[in-house]
Amino acid sequence: MSNKPTGELYVISAASGTGKTSLIAALLERCPQLALSVSDTTRPARRGEIDGQHYHFIDAEDFRQGIAQQRYLEHAEVYGNYYGTSRERVEQAWASGRDVLLEIDVQGAEQVRQAFPDAALIFILPPSMATLEARLKGRGLDEPAVVQRRLDEARGEIAACEQFDWLLINDDFDRAVDDLEAVIAAWPLRRRRGIGHARCLLDAETNPITIKD
Template structure:
């Protein structure tokens, strides 16, 4: 038996679609999936831990990392940089670990240029009206910010044909199980199972 190389899973969603909660539920259900911890130049929020929530760096350091080619993907969002470490990702994949990237559509495109076999999942709200209700329910954003997020959501939803799987987060329990099913389905492909159980399968084939 040999350990197949890990798989990259990309999860993208408009703000307010429930991506963070679904990813947390997935990681709890599937501990063999590792969440890639992004680098960012934004300030830590209350409760966030450096190295666990994000790797918090200043803008100068981030731009130096860009120049040195340290990032698999990066983007500037709302005035702050976010990026994924290329070295860490490749090391973990080679060790057979499945890696989840919780990134935006720009990052998803960049990753798939390098790793075309990465599995991309888009989380949809049941409707724009529900999305707006969720954003307002947070009670953290101004009207201007809500309007901008809704406009961006419409633009992101225009790109759904680029993704391998679409999950509608109407009922959380159902969406959670759908996301878990994507991971489990990919692990059962013939190519990966042949790597894991090749010798056992070969023995059964020759046992006439």
């Protein structure tokens, strides 16, 4: 990946059931400059999932070759299946003038931070563990044992959220989307982005350009 990307990189992580996917969909409607990077995975497509829209579904051998060739900005193995973010797709989005949004887990977020320190890491918190449990049960998608496993995983993910730059609480959906939009607007204005410009201004004062007749 280039050391001088032409766009921003935003990472959004959250425990299962926090409402992350719905928040991202609403955010993308408000921020057309954002491009959501669709991850590769080796798991089979579920009913209703579309290749290239929900995931890029590839076989395990292709994925392992991608790891060996460093084609992934981040990757992880979860319950025997691989998931990863293609470096090439991120760079293509930057080249087209878009900022890039990644929807990945805490493990992947840490890998992105190592590879790209200027990425904005955003973690979405539920209002309470009781609310999270109610949401997971209310979906009706998982057996009780799976719900409990997801709750146990959520506690570990929430414990790791301090590594993120922004912690937003999804207790009110519209307000949470407003908060996400505010982060997208504020991040490019952060201090370290302005330091380079300030130094250029000072250099210009120290070494003024003279125009010859």
